[in-house]
Structure formats: structure tokens, C-alpha cells
Amino acid sequence: MKAKVYVTLKEGVLDPQGKTIRHALNNIGFQGVNEVRMGKYFEIRLDDQDQEAASEKLKRICHEMLSNPVIENYRFEILPEKVDL
Amino acid sequence: MKAKVYVTLKEGVLDPQGKTIRHALNNIGFQGVNEVRMGKYFEIRLDDQDQEAASEKLKRICHEMLSNPVIENYRFEILPEKVDL
Numbered sequence: 001m002k003a004k005v006y007v008t009l010k011e012g013v014l015d016p017q018g019k020t021i022r023h024a025l026n027n028i029g030f031q032g033v034n035e036v037r038m039g040k041y042f043e044i045r046l047d048d049q050d051q052e053a054a055s056e057k058l059k060r061i062c063h064e065m066l067s068n069p070v071i072e073n074y075r076f077e078i079l080p081e082k083v084d085l
Numbered sequence: 086m087k088a089k090v091y092v093t094l095k096e097g098v099l100d101p102q103g104k105t106i107r108h109a110l111n112n113i114g115f116q117g118v119n120e121v122r123m124g125k126y127f128e129i130r131l132d133d134q135d136q137e138a139a140s141e142k143l144k145r146i147c148h149e150m151l152s153n154p155v156i157e158n159y160r161f162e163i164l165p166e167k168v169d170l
Contacts (some may be wrong), residue, residue, distance in 0.1 A: 006126055018127070025150055030142065032132030041091055041124035042103075047117030057115065065110055 001046045001054045005076040007067045008039040042066060054078055086131045086139045090161040092152045093124040127151060139163055 018036040048054040062074040103121040133139040147159040
């Protein structure tokens with residue numbers, strides 16, 4: 001199984017990295033960029049063959065390792081093994 | 086316009102962060118995690134109303150600011166303004 005995991009800051013949580021990128025874009029001439037929010041993205045390859053077991057494991061992985069549940073949300077997609085990540 | 090941007094390391098480029106996460110997962114008891122690759126994820130809000138103009142601008146933004154084209158690939162999706170990011 002392969003999985004794609006997206007971790008994003010919860011709404012209302014300040015994102016200084018995103019703000020810095022937005023200012024930097026304005027400074028190098030990109031106008032009309034109103035907001036940039038930065039998150040994390042992971043591609044994971046799992047041994048599990050069972051979709052439900054993989055989903056359960058990924059939930060725990062996201063909760064315990066990949067995200068900070070106090071300030072971040074996560075979501076993931078599970079893909080068939082033969083899909084190229 | 087809103088956009089979601091994904092930046093990933095090119096194939097063959099070492100990913101020490103991903104490797105560290107994989108080892109850490111094994112250490113806290115998650116077995117069967119064979120590979121973790123870490124990337125970046127951005128949500129961007131643009132003024133542009135024209136899909137083609139937005140796409141052109143995003144390409145330049147990805148190339149010049151969000152990715153290192155020597156070692157990273159990027160892809161993005163453009164979404165209608167009313168979609169919640």
C-alpha cells in the first residue's frame with residue numbers, strides 16, 4: 001500500500017513561514033498573492049495489504065508522529081501499490 | 086483562485102528527514118513502514134480570476150520560490166475560489 005499524507009495548520013493558527021513566503025513573493029514582483037499557508041506532505045509505503053488496517057495504522061502514525069494534533073489537521077489517501085508515488 | 090501546491094524530492098535524491106521518520110516509527114512500534122518521503126505542501130490564494138493566467142503565475146512561483154528545481158519536482162491544482170482550502 002502507498003499513502004499520501006497532508007498535514008496543515010488548523011484555521012486560526014498563525015503561519016509565519018507562509019507569511020514570509022507571501023512577502024517574499026511580493027518583493028520579487030508577484031502581485032495578487034493574498035495568502036500562503038505552508039503544510040507538510042508525506043509519501044509512505046506500507047507493508048499492509050488490507051485497506052482498513054492500513055487506514056487504522058496511518059491514523060495512529062499521523063496522530064503520534066506526523067502531526068501536532070493541537071495545532072494541525074491531517075488527511076491521507078491510500079493508493080494501490082502499483083501507482084507511482 | 087485558490088491553489089494547492091505539492092513539492093517533492095526527485096527520485097534518487099536522498100531524503101534524510103523521511104528516513105529519520107521511518108526509523109522513529111519503527112522505534113515506537115510501527116512495523117511494516119517501508120519508506121517515508123517528505124515533501125512540502127502549500128495552499129495559496131491568488132487574485133487572478135483567469136485560470137490560465139493563474140496557472141502561468143503558479144508555475145513561475147513554484148520554479149522561483151517554492152521549489153529547488155535541481156532536486157525537487159512540483160505540481161499544483163487550481164480550485165474555484167469558493168472551495169475551502
